Amino acid sequence: MAEGTGMSKALAGGIGVLTVSSVCGLVLMTVMYKIQIDKFPPVSPPTPTKPVIPTGLPPTLRLPDYLIPESYKVFLQPYFYSAITNNYTNQSFIFTGNSTVRVKCMEHSKRIYLHVHDLNVTTVEVTKSDSNEKLVVSGYKIHQNESNFLEIQLKETMSGHGTYYDIFTKFEGELLDNLAGFYASWYTKNIKFEHNYCCLFLFTVLHKNVSTNRFLATSLLKPTDARKVFPCFDEPALKAVFHITVIHRPGTSALSNEIGEIDGEEWIVTTFEKTPVMSTYLLAFTVSDFTYISKSSGTNIHIHARTEAIEAGHADYAIQVTENILKYYQNIFGLKYPLKKIDQIALPDISAGALENWGFISYQESGLLYDKKTASSFDQERVATMIAHALAHQWFGNLVTMRWWNDLWLNEGFATYMSYIGVQDAGWDLRDLIVLREIQTAFQVDSLNSSHPLSLQENYIQTSAEIIDLFDDITYRKGAALLRMLATFMTEEAFMKGIKTYLDKFQYNNTVYNDLWNCLQETKENVEAFMSTWIEQAGYPVITIITQTGETSQEHFLLLIHSNIVNFLPNSIPWQVDIRYIKSTDFAVKNELLRVNVRRPHFELKDKDDWLLANVNCTGFFRVNYDEENWNKLRMQLERNHNVIPLINRGQLIDDAFNIARGHRLNVTIALSLTKYLINDTEYIPWESALKNLDHLILMFDRSEVYGPIMKYLRKQITPLYKHFEEYTLNGTIPEKHTEQYNQVNAISVACSSGFPECIEMAKSLFKDYRNGTNDIHPNLRRAIYCSAIASGDEYDWEFAWKEYQRATVTAEKDKLRYALTCTKEIWLLNRYLQYTLDPSKIRKMDLVSTISYIAKNVAGQPLAWDFVRGHWSYITQEYGISLGSLLDAVTKRFSTDVELEEVLEQDEDDQALAARALEQVIERTEANIKWVKENKQIVKEWFMGEL
Template identity: 80%
Template sequence: MAKGTGMSKALAVGVGVLTVSSVCGLVMMAVMYKIQIDKFPPVSPPTPTKPPVIPTGLPPTLRLPDNLIPESYKVLIQPYLYAVIPNNYTNQSFAFTGESTVRVKCMIVSKSIFLHAQDLNVTTVEVRKSDSDEKLPVSGYKIHHNETNFLEIQLKDAMSGNETYYDIITKFEGELFDCLDGFYVSGYTEKVKAEEEEEEDEDQERLFATSLLQPTNARKVFPCFDEPALKAVFQITIIHRPHTVALSNGIGEAHQTEIDGEEWIMTTFKETPIMSTYSLAFTVSDFKSKTRHSGTKINIHARGDAIYAGHADYALEVTEKILIRYQDIFGLKYPLTKIDQIALPDISVGAMENWGFISYQESGLLYDKYTASTFDQERVATLIARELAHQWFGNLVTMHWWNDLWLNEGFATYMSYIGVQADGWDLRDLIVLRETQTAFQVDSLNSSHPLSLQENDIQTFSEITELFDDITYSKGAAVLRMLATFMTEDAFMKGIKMYLAKFEYTNTVYKDLLKCLQEETKEDVEGFMSTWIEQVGYPVITIITQTGETSQEHFLLKQTQGHDIAWQVHIRYIKDRDLTEKNDMLKVKGPVRRPHFQLQDKDEWVLANVNCAGFFRVNYDEENWNKLRMQLERNHHVIPIINRGQLIDDAFNIARAHRLNVTIALSLTKYLVNDTEYIPWESALKNLDHLILMFDRSEVYGPITKYLRNLITGLYDHFEEYTINGTVPEKHTDQYNQVNAISVACSNGLTKCITMARSLFKDYKNGTNDIHPNLRKAIYCSAIASGDEYDWEFAWIEYQRATVAAEKDKLRYALSCTKEIWLLNRYLQYTLDPSKIRKMDMFSTINYIAKNVAGQPLAWDFVREHWSYITQEYGAGVVSLGSLLDAVTKRFSTDVEREELKQLQREQEEKNQGLAARALEQVIERTEANIKWVKENKQIVKDWFIGEL
């Protein structure tokens, strides 16, 4: 057995003591450590720094990335164009060269630079650090020739972020095309005095270069950040030929210089305020000018002939008055020291509001008191008022993105009715005819769009240009009028003053506007306005007067399910027992019972939407419609003038939407034999004209013509003495109705009207009597419609000889009135030749021809045949393609016509062309609605008109 081991008692005690001591020490150390940790918490070791992720590749959308913010541009442009080719030089050049330096603030580290450039040859690119002029090596650059129009610049070394400033320097070359956008060229003729007295003055061809940069055409002139929110300061320098004048947004200072042995003029313009690229403008021409000093220097520029003839005088006078009025009601002084306005022989829009340098068609700015009508004068005043309003709404305060374009265009349209009051024009009631009723037509289609869309829904050039339509301009103005009535005009204008003052030189979204307006009223502005702005369409309010039940529903010509959102509807109404105006607010779809709409007396009626202040239609039970009709026939003066027009317009359109028997609408027109006011007559004629468009190729047209001839005879007789004497009534709206009387009476075969027109035109041809300018358009048209080819040829020669744009426009319209097919066909071919019909007048001329029943199929075939040419030459136009499609298809009401439209739509889609896509969808929808309505109502309409003969 093995030997055992053991431990003494003393040793065991010692080990125990040591163990206890160790444990106590460990506990003490733990306690001390905890105390120290609480007192001095540990710091985590630094996380290893990752290198910054530098963006590469194209941005994910068509919008510019937000890594760079432009602050200022210095742009030099040198067009090589001669306004008049000198005798010793025959090589005309349509090229321009330039150099741009844009200073940007870099927000994040990046090796990529994106800005816009289109149709340019960029020859040099440099990037330098602004504070040190240090050059950053460029590894490459290219222009993306797609919808982005991006000029992409790649750097070898990254730009620092942290708001570091850099200068992007580009040199470029471009060409002056005649496409009426970007920087383009056009021409005109001017009389040159003969050297010898016995010789006749000669017509001399002259050229000019000018710009139209809205919405996205600045990129066609120089590389830039071409988005409205990317505002910057611009300093422009233009080098141009001797004997020409350069104009731009700022005040220019010119001096002679020599370049490569040639004499040039260098004009340097003062810096602009901070502004969007689309508001920039420049022109090189040998135009003359007239000036007026009134705190702000006002200049009118035009062809020398027009200036010397005094055609700019009225524009100078009215500009001063309207400018003073706007400064007063907006509470902000016009921010520039000068305002130039130029009358251009060729521009594809009526006018363009470039800041401090507004461009117009000649007929929109020039007024010849000897040959122009009062309507021409009114157009000049109204257009100037609209473009001056843009100096605040659009230039000073700009929408953030094109989805809120109505903040520019709707406001300018609405304010123009207020602005012209400075010159004595009282046109505010006409806003119902020109804006409300116009917008109603487009907004009753499923293919309409809201006033304000989501930013992401508006990306491409086509999507942007399609917003320049009746919704943006006319509905925008009508909804603002409704809001001003809801708030009171005083509160509305106070809110507008706050909006302009708060956001001057910046960009806004529509909710910024509503917040400012909310400050001036106890009403819930945002709640009231949100559905009117964000929701497509408008409601029809239905009132059942036996029960007082009131409801609202999305109004559509082609009924679909619509939407479930209820508008907030502010209803102003009157009753015939109490003509005091009252108010009601409908916030639900209904039906809800409103006792105040319930009628107790069998003869009592209710009329809602007084003065058509609200952007909605009103339908009633048939009994109330008949009571309103009887009131009109008994004493129409009881019902306000605007509502007399509104009742007719609502009834006809509600009938088109299959919600009312069309005979009720037709019966409302009968009372007009006793009314001479313009608004109800114009409302009726527009709606009866729709019936003519639907039926003037069928047997229904005969009874319609006879009814119209009987209806118009009283109005024609009312103005006959004026017409025969070659005079016009004093009241402006009576002057409009005098023209209506002549146009409708002559076109519907009233013998004495046609005889009168033929007689006046004969005297005009013989030079023995002049026609009053107000009546010329109607007389010319009637005489040519009832005349022969010699009358047409005479008018064509007169058109070619005319030097005043407004007179040329009257003759150009009248030439479309002939019933001769071969003349209309030839006239259509003339639109392809700019030496006969100016490019800017092509579409309106086709539209005039399409209005003629003999010309409509010719115009449609012409448009289809030349669609590729039209879209190539005019596809960049802001509104032209849509207006063209609208005009040439107004009569469409058959299955064959619908299929032709759908075939054009398929061809567009196959070519991946988005141009006028929404307009095409709208005319297809309208055609489908017409087809259905005609099938259901043709016999009913025919029977009613026969019964009234």
Template identity: 70%
Template sequence: MAKAMGLSKILAAGVGILTVSSVCGLVMMAVVYKIQIDKFPPVSPPPPIRPTVIPTDPPSSFRLPDNVIPESYKVFIQPYLYSAITNNYTNQSFAFTGNSTVRVKCMTNSKTIFLHAQDLNVTTVEVRQSDTNEKLTVNRYKIHQNESNFFEIQLEDIMSGNGTYYDIFTTFEGELFDGLEGFYVSRYTENVKAKEEEEEEEEDEYKERLLATSLLQPTNARKVFPCFDEPALKAVFQITVLHRPGTVAISNELGDPKTTEIDGEEWFETIFEETPIMSTYSLAFTVSEFESKMMSSVTKIHIHARREAFSVDRADYALEVTAKILDHYQITFGSKYPLRKIDQIALPDISVGATENWGLISYPESGLLYDKSTGSTFDQERVATLIAHGLANQWFGNLVTMRWWNDLWLNGGLTTYMSYIGVEAVGWNFRDLFVLRETQTAFQVDSLNSSHPLSSQENDIQTFSEITGLFDAITYSKGAAVLRMLAKFMTEEAFMKGIKNYLAKFEYQNTEYKDLLDCLQEETKEDVEGFMSTWIEQVGYPVITIITQTGETTQEHFLLKQKQGHDIAWQVHIRHMTDRESEKKPVTLKVKGPVKLPSFQLQDRDEWLLANIDCTGYFRVNYDEENWNNLRIQLERNHHIIPIINRGQLIDDAFNIARAHRLNITIALSLTKYLVNETEYIPWDSALKNLDHLVLMFDRSEVYGPITKYLRKLITRLYEHFEEYTINRTVPEKHTDQYNQVNAISVACSNGLAICTEMARSLFEKNKNETNKFRMHPNLKKEIYCSVIANGDEDDWEFAWEEYQKATDAAEKDKLRYALSCTKEIWLLNRYLQYTLEPSKIRKMDMVSTINYIAKNVAGQPLAWDFVRGHWSYITQEYGAGVVSLGSLLDAVTKRFSTEVELQELKQLQSEQEEKKQGIAARALEQAIERTEANIMWVKENKQMVKDWFVGEL
């Protein structure tokens, strides 16, 4: 036992010694290894070579990737449409075919190309390297059936980046629909007897004719040929149109027609010169039997229209106006119009006021043609204004284009502003009317939470409905109004110099709004971006509240339905005056306040302050009650002391501030009493628009009677002021007086002033019974006929309907079409609504405005609303791409809405839209709901007060 214990001790000692030795050895090895590592550090092995990943997935947004950039297009379009149906041609076709070769620069190695295509059948796709003509293998191609409209081409081979050029060739076919978008067909009638110069005593014979025309803005070029349909992806285009004999093709540039034979048939082939570098949406082409009239100058000017338009020289005024405004713009902008020609065409059907295509502008007939014998001065003015707008787009939109649709106001706002300058070249001066037409129009939309900023984030504007939603009063009217404000801030001379810099620096390029501000900044010491950024980037506008006893001044986001507005203050430049100083040094308010501004503090209690002289600032002004009262007293004593524009703006501000629950409505109403001594148009029109809102709120209630009596009392003196002109069927010389004469007739007759309704009936009967109809002055026709039909019977309506059908002048038809909506007979209004579904009775482009006219009539409004709801699917299908039609329709048929039932009906329509995942007119629908909610609240709070005030004034 003891021996065993000894052996165990020896063994344990040996194990211990071995363990210690092993540990020491390991330590020694670690030390030696560390020394070696320090002397000879290891080198990492090379990473494995990974293959280059070529992206093939569709883009994550609705924007095209930038792997390829278009340089040029060659497009062949062949519509098979016959412009006239004869015995020889019974197989009418509404198809078109074509092919396109687009040359692109490849920026990164790619196996996938994304373009746009929609409603097309693409039958061939080939991709070749441009310099070698080497053909790349196409694995597959498809059109994505979602809002992206991506046309995806997958290649077997890799396209080399580094700026290598490739040609993408496609053949395709499509259909000429009648939806007033893309490449569409339009119908009209032509007097074939007049064409053949038959004997005069023979009865006229009208036959149907057809034409094919285009509206590619904003995203409809993809419906005609595969293309990179984004405004920044500019390219050069060469268009060739194959068309039937007897027709003429026109496009952006000059064309050379020649005959050719295809499959045994004779065709015309018109090859157009290359365009300047331009966006797809500015392309245009038309095939028709139209005739044209030309004015030779440095730039060839053509007016194209139906043959009958030239029989009475309806195109002459447009030729004259175009030449003068075009010259005026070239001098004003310091930039030559770059094309050799400008074509303008009067279309029987178009869904917009005018297009802005480079070198080929399309208008509705009443927007381009003027008949001296039947046209009013308002018709003449409209032609000049639309032409001025269309020509301004040749620079702002075509020569210089916004980079993306979020800055659409760079086109719309600038052209609207410049059109007021353009018409001055032909003798029209509307600058004083700017506030009525643009500022006050924009104020109405921009006082809603559902408005939008002038410049949104690019990511917020992606889909078709989001893009078309920008074609509204904010983009055009607010855009122009803030530019007018900026021009006053930095002086108009400096502003126009900056505009010249902008056009020169960015011609043929794309811009963001800061590019414009940078060019303007070069011409002034003022901080242009600091002043403008909040007006452009944030929604809405402020109301400036001034307490004249202390000079305390604040600014707040103005909203009809008050929610918490944003906290960012606008930089507000305030021009102001008192009854003792015609204009004081301007004050700039940069904070929300309240701040005390000594310039606004009055010393005497009977002194008054007037801020925002001539309404050059895009904001409203509220005062303490004492100052409002002093301004009212001044208007009643001597209104001439206050500038004309401000007389109108005081009324407009007061009524709208009252609608926003910031002012007692009786203060606004009291301002209108001075109008019995007013004869100027601007104050009257501002007042009538706001009183009309009260009519809309109360014409279905007991408040309407006192309102009508007050309006009769108010308008009598103005009607009498123009009565001699009216009885003699003449008009005043001053243009704004002509507007006011029509206002006087409209308000007097619609509110039952006996001398007016009797006058209207007398003129109507005299003209009705004379052989030569419509001898009254054209300015008066619309309101005279409206009054007679409103107070008349079925025979009066039928007479006007027959005259409408016989009229050949579009402006004349427009007057009659409006008058037909004035009847109080429900069954006639329902019949008229049904006519809007028949293009042979009411042209497709007139459908929306006709429904709007009917909705203006208190008897027609519920009928129009039920009609719109019942035919919503049809209307949205027909006008889904209408740039402004659906928004204006919803606005018109819901303006009277002020009850919970009407609100729920609107919300039901919105819910149905959302269930169908339709974004059509979504913003307009949201705005109608918000406005209705505001109306409900306001009527509940103010109905009795309004009634009491009107009763007290009788």
């Protein structure tokens, strides 16, 4: 890929030619303009009443509402060649284009505002649509601030009352390689999987040629980058129809939201059918030499990928899954998929797992392609889950779109929740795992003062940075968790009936969350009353039940309680909580609605041996605390016969206890005691829940004397689980049940990392055979085996794995090796690996965040990763076009000292603005960790010492 000065010279040459042409054009336009003005001087429109004409910039960063876009005609022409040969030596990484947007004007005005960012606009014309009368443009300006406004000033006034105008612009831009906007990328032709980035508006240009490297251009439009490609009204509610034409080099072909083709001679002109009415961020198209497979079952389904992948059958699984889930969604949503076709494309260089472009979905290769010879069952599950999520968006987000980004959860929360339902029709029963993956993860962020409500007021979210901040665990995971809670409260049948009404009523339109409540209330009353505080109020409650009296209370659960909490509703406005519970004397699930703190006779236990368990199957988004006596009864029940406690609740009890202890409401020894029974449990959900919470203890204490006793206890507890799966592991096989396959991997990872000799020797032996080519490792186990072997190995093991990573052609395999390389304890290797992340020829840009995060998880790598991120903070954001929010979270998880807090607080104000909310959350989490460690270090140490 062209980098540095290579790209700049090519750009300079291209822009030089375009500049001369532009100057000549401007001179000619000036002469013609003067002739036309002298011949037809402008006449002011009649003004029987003097309207209020907007002047100056709008008062907010939102576009004024008096112009409503109806359609766009967009022409785009990237100038680069996909391959450099003897015939093509003048590579130019620029693009030019023009756009005509037809708008309806609702108020008199002399100003027009559109969005433009990082584009050079060379021509602006405004014409009255019905008469083709040109309005005189007295000037235009791109505001270089957060508004990204292109302000067009007119000499005469546009008429309101629904008059139509056409706004024509010509523009040019640079194809950077920063994974944002319209940018350049590359891939290696002879390697099956590597390359390309795409998003809501996507270009990929590839060429059939003998040279190794192929250049391409792609674009990322979500959420606010359509303005980087062409001037537009870049807000989700300003939907329009799009007519797209791409002019591209010979030897290439094009795809888009709708398909049609016209060939030229020296250039190929590809014109697409008009799109449905849609938001700007959902545009997508590509120009490539990819091949595809197709299937028709009412809707034409195409899977596009590199020729090597298609010929190897790697797209076969995806096309079958797509057909199954698409039919299933059409059935349960009661609406046919509205387009004639759905294209899906595998793009190895894309920062998001998948992008839900309407009718043309783009994925990371590992999210769409499945190689049954080398991929694990977890890789296969990921393909099905990613497709289910992206297809759900075709209804939730594309057909019905949130009005503004403050209600993003209406898109992402729904797609996340529905993916667990949709994937069932592809043969995956993952519904219980939503507790581990979504609910428990959302709890962590939502227990901070710096969390945010699921739906904020519109005026709170205006800048692009504020919009990007909303793509977080609250929006995706809490959104999904609350929808699951609501479906349980209503019954799933009633919930889906209301969803059908919602989709049918608002198709092709935009909504706010109250529109959803209104539709759901047609099937069950009081939905709005039940859900209002859950949506409008940040955080969640901890329900405390005193079983001796039945007294029940709720309070806002926070890890760190500040004296002046201003971003939450006061606790006098309680959540409505649907408490589902069972007793040891009656296992029939019962439920109670809790609005205020009261005494509940239902929760009172008469017999000293009875216990109560609330939040059955963790359907409610809240934690439950009990009196110490009930906690001990539940612990004893787990130790006597854990199968009496529902599976999900075995994980929930552990997660609740540890986090309630972190919130200073429970003695940590009670939480620790709940893990003792696991020596007899082989189920994945409770083990995964326990390991996540014990991992937090490890992060807090792995640099202190407490670490040794923790590892000895963990080794003792994990040994029976390791032995349970040992025969499978040694035989290179896996259990049939999917969750057992996950737990087999847990057993290997934890046993080896905690120093269990048999596990370490097993991993080293398998890795040695793998190096010698005498034995293969089952794909399910490779990530754990590679990591364990490299952690206990030397630099030669690391170098071997690095070469294997470079040689690997399947992205899923590359990902396993890329992770394993972070497991070494050698500081110099980790430092070198960090430097590799800045070189896209070694570590793809899309993998930078996860690679550094993996290194930070390693106790030897954490300080290196933190210093690295601080040293390259601005560079990574500017050069790589990414937010540092997830990076900040990853490299500071271990922070629990005053010195580390000071380092976070010392970040420059300019740097803080790049990830303001994430930095605020890191500061609060670090403060909470400091306080908790100071109070509990000795208690934790003594407990583990007592268990040895």
